[in-house]
Amino acid sequence: MKILIVGLGLIGGSYAEGLSLKGYEVYGIDKDSNAVQYALKNGFIKKSSYTKDELIQMMDVIVLAIYPQAILEFLRNNQSNFRKGQLITDVCGVKSSFVNKATLLANPAIYLSHHPMAGKEKIGIAFADYKIFKNANFLITPLSNTPIEAIKILDQFARDLEFGKISIMSPVRHDEMIGFTSQLTHAIAVSLVNSDHDKDTVNFIGDSYRDLTRIAMINEKLWSELFLENKNALLNHIEAFEEQLNILKNALKLDDQEKLNELFKTSTQIRKKMEKCEN
Amino acid sequence: MKILIVGLGLIGGSYAEGLSLKGYEVYGIDKDSNAVQYALKNGFIKKSSYTKDELIQMMDVIVLAIYPQAILEFLRNNQSNFRKGQLITDVCGVKSSFVNKATLLANPAIYLSHHPMAGKEKIGIAFADYKIFKNANFLITPLSNTPIEAIKILDQFARDLEFGKISIMSPVRHDEMIGFTSQLTHAIAVSLVNSDHDKDTVNFIGDSYRDLTRIAMINEKLWSELFLENKNALLNHIEAFEEQLNILKNALKLDDQEKLNELFKTSTQIRKKMEKCEN
Numbered sequence: 197m198k199i200l201i202v203g204l205g206l207i208g209g210s211y212a213e214g215l216s217l218k219g220y221e222v223y224g225i226d227k228d229s230n231a232v233q234y235a236l237k238n239g240f241i242k243k244s245s246y247t248k249d250e251l252i253q254m255m256d257v258i259v260l261a262i263y264p265q266a267i268l269e270f271l272r273n274n275q276s277n278f279r280k281g282q283l284i285t286d287v288c289g290v291k292s293s294f295v296n297k298a299t300l301l302a303n304p305a306i307y308l309s310h311h312p313m314a315g316k317e318k319i320g321i322a323f324a325d326y327k328i329f330k331n332a333n334f335l336i337t338p339l340s341n342t343p344i345e346a347i348k349i350l351d352q353f354a355r356d357l358e359f360g361k362i363s364i365m366s367p368v369r370h371d372e373m374i375g376f377t378s379q380l381t382h383a384i385a386v387s388l389v390n391s392d393h394d395k396d397t398v399n400f401i402g403d404s405y406r407d408l409t410r411i412a413m414i415n416e417k418l419w420s421e422l423f424l425e426n427k428n429a430l431l432n433h434i435e436a437f438e439e440q441l442n443i444l445k446n447a448l449k450l451d452d453q454e455k456l457n458e459l460f461k462t463s464t465q466i467r468k469k470m471e472k473c474e475n
Numbered sequence: 476m477k478i479l480i481v482g483l484g485l486i487g488g489s490y491a492e493g494l495s496l497k498g499y500e501v502y503g504i505d506k507d508s509n510a511v512q513y514a515l516k517n518g519f520i521k522k523s524s525y526t527k528d529e530l531i532q533m534m535d536v537i538v539l540a541i542y543p544q545a546i547l548e549f550l551r552n553n554q555s556n557f558r559k560g561q562l563i564t565d566v567c568g569v570k571s572s573f574v575n576k577a578t579l580l581a582n583p584a585i586y587l588s589h590h591p592m593a594g595k596e597k598i599g600i601a602f603a604d605y606k607i608f609k610n611a612n613f614l615i616t617p618l619s620n621t622p623i624e625a626i627k628i629l630d631q632f633a634r635d636l637e638f639g640k641i642s643i644m645s646p647v648r649h650d651e652m653i654g655f656t657s658q659l660t661h662a663i664a665v666s667l668v669n670s671d672h673d674k675d676t677v678n679f680i681g682d683s684y685r686d687l688t689r690i691a692m693i694n695e696k697l698w699s700e701l702f703l704e705n706k707n708a709l710l711n712h713i714e715a716f717e718e719q720l721n722i723l724k725n726a727l728k729l730d731d732q733e734k735l736n737e738l739f740k741t742s743t744q745i746r747k748k749m750e751k752c753e754n
Contacts, residue, residue, distance in 0.1 A: 313679070313680070313681035314681060314682070315681070315682070332681060332682075333678055333679060333680065333681065335678075335679065361678055363678045363679075370679075373673065373675070373676065373679040374679060376670075376671065376673070376676070376679070377676060377679045377680045377681065377683075377684040378679075378681060378683060378684070380667070381667070381683045381684050381687045382683065383720065383723055383724075384663060384667065384687065384720070385683075385687065385742070386719075386723065386738055386739060386742040387716055387719035387720040387722075387723055387738075387742075388659070388660070388663065388716055388719075389741075389742040389745050389746050390719045390722075390738060390741055390742050390745070391655075391712070391715040391716040391718065391719040392655065392745060393715070394652065394655070396652070397652065397655070397656060397749075398748070398749050399612055399614075399640055399642045400592070400612060400614070400642075400649075400652040400653060400655070400656045400657075401592070401612065401656045401749065402592035402593060402594070402611065402612065402656065402657060403593070403594070403611075404656075404657060404660045404661065404664075404690045405656040405657070405660050406749070407686040407687065407689060407690070408660045408663065408664065408686065408687050408690075409742075409746050409749075410686060410746070411683045411686070411687075412742040412743065412745070412746040413742070413743045413746050413747055413750075414739045414742065414743055415739075416735070416736045416739035416740050416743070417736065419735075419739055420732045420735035420736050420739065421732075423727055423735055424727070424730055424732060424735070427727055427728075427730070430727065431724065431727060431728065433670070434720065434723075434724050434727075436670040436672070437666055437667055437670040438717070438720070439670065440665075440666035440667075440669045440670040441662065441663070441666040441713065441717070443666075443669075444662055444665065444666055444713075445710065445713055448702055448703070448706055448709065448710060448713075449706075449710065451703060451706070453699045453700075453703060456695070456698075456699035456702055456703070457695040457696065457699050459665055459669060460665060460693045460694075460695035460698055460699065461695050462668075462669055463664070463665040463666075463668040463669050463691040463692070463693065464691065464692045464693055464695070466668050466669070466671060466691070467668050467688050467689070467691040467692045468692055469677070470676075470677050470680065470685070470688075471692075
């Protein structure tokens with residue numbers, strides 16, 4: 197099976213590495229020729245003398261590992277090269293805002309979006325490592341008329357890249373949940389770090405602060421797009437979180453130790469259920 | 476040097492283990508006889524036939540590894556056994572609310588509080604492991620008239636237990652900073668988990684959610700005491716955090732991508748400076 201990775205960054209590079217190792221015929225393109233050179237040198241992608249147009253026409257699967265706002269642009273610019281029987285997918289962290297348009301633009305190829313829930317606080321192919329996918333969640337977001345064959349191909353990719361749980365859901369459901377588990381967590385980490393007004397904080401931190409703020413090191417261009425594309429879901433989640441923080445704050449103000457105990461017991465109970473899924 | 480660990484839980488047990496390994500003569504007491512048996516069986520503490528009163532009288536250093544509200548009670552109940560030349564210390568995560576009283580009650584022994592910034596989301600000596608202290612921050616909180624000799628003893632403990640940076644500051648400064656790096660982070664993690672109203676969340680989580688919520692598994696009795704004893708500092712930090720989250724929320728509402736970029740760049744810059752201190 198021939199695969200083209202469009203965008204050889206951290207995720208695209210890791211896909212190229214992992215899929216090559218599993219025996220797929222992997223090609224890659226990127227605006228940055230250094231990224232392509234790195235991928236060639238490390239055996240992540242095959243050398244070829246085909247033009248970009250030829251490559252796109254030849255592929256069985258095209259994986260768009262580029263920023264959300266670049267996806268539709270790529271589809272528009274390369275529409276004439278897509279053909280029947282091809283699958284085009286993307287690894288983007290939001291879905292609803294573009295998948296319908298993407299599906300129209302990809303035609304006659306099939307468009308099926310997915311989301312590999314793994315990453316690092318680093319940018320670029322130099323940090324690529326397909327082992328980041330090990331046991332991670334893999335989300336596939338078909339539309340109601342997406343052919344089952346397309347889902348099967350992505351399901352196989354997930355298995356080959358050693359993801360853990362593979363789930364299938366609608367793009368809307370995806371964005372609602374990801375607004376909570378991914379975008380809200382980033383919003384919180386950023387706000388926590390930005391509320392730090394002391395020069396000596398580093399001498400007072402333990403693992404809790406380190407763990408909560410690691411993702412405050414954030415690729416601003418990518419994440420501002422993700423936030424805005426999923427604005428409404430994220431705003432709802434921020435408000436639900438604020439409500440909970442407010443309940444805790446009021447218990448504190450009222451010296452209500454019993455209420456604090458209750459809040460802590462609830463959070464412990466909810467979070468413990470997720471422990472069995474830890475790596 | 477003879478050391479008595481009062482309270483053989485996760486931290487007390489880890490102190491006993493580490494200090495024994497470094498050649499100190501370590502004894503331990505706990506209300507739970509199973510904890511004492513565990514400590515004896517694993518060589519964390521020495522066997523002795525002394526009474527509790529005798530043990531307290533014999534010691535050079537007494538480490539109180541018990542809950543904040545139990546510290547003053549212990550000091551009151553055992554006051555008649557303290558003697559000149561002894562050092563009494565505690566490992567508590569708050570300081571200002573009790574150190575002045577503790578200093579009076581410990582007399583003629585010297586009282587000097589400290590805070591080992593390490594832990595686990597587990598309770599009890601079965602999880603004790605002095606390696607959790609490796610490279611962690613160690614905070615010593617003397618009063619203005621604390622003898623330098625007492626500080627030197629705790630400084631040596633920190634080195635023997637392989638802590639990283641050792642800092643000295645007033646109890647008030649300690650509580651202000653810990654309200655931010657420790658209590659606020661726990662308040663956030665708890666509120667985040669408690670704002671989760673979906674049964675399927677576990678299928679949508681990545682490392683960011685895992686890292687941000689691990690400390691939502693919390694010892695409710697200990698932490699409700701810590702929160703309440705440091706109420707004012709914590710409330711101020713919660714409000715500063717809420718302000719920052721509000722700035723982010725407004726940028727999102729206004730589709731202000733430039734402002735989001737700016738917030739993300741700032742948080743990245745602040746958090747990156749802490750990276751060099753990572754283990």
